[in-house]
Amino acid sequence: xxxxxxxxxxxxxxxxxxxxxxxxxxxxxxxxxxxxxxxxxxxxxxxxxxxxxxxx
Numbered sequence: 265x266x267x268x269x270x271x272x273x274x275x276x277x278x279x280x281x282x283x284x285x286x287x288x289x290x291x292x293x294x295x296x297x298x299x300x301x302x303x304x305x306x307x308x309x310x311x312x313x314x315x316x317x318x319x320x
Contacts (some may be wrong), residue, residue, distance in 0.1 A: 266315045273309055
């Protein structure tokens with residue numbers, strides 16, 4: 265498993281937590297930051313998956 269996949273998954277999780285906290289607290293900026301982190305994590309995870317595929 266590529267390190268980008270691990271880092272991407274971690275960033276997705278962090279983003280989901282931030283987004284949920286922002287919704288609970290009514291903080292639009294925190295919610296937006298969470299969504300942004302989730303999107304970045306998904307991209308990084310996809311890049312890691314591509315690297316894994318190319319290694320085979």
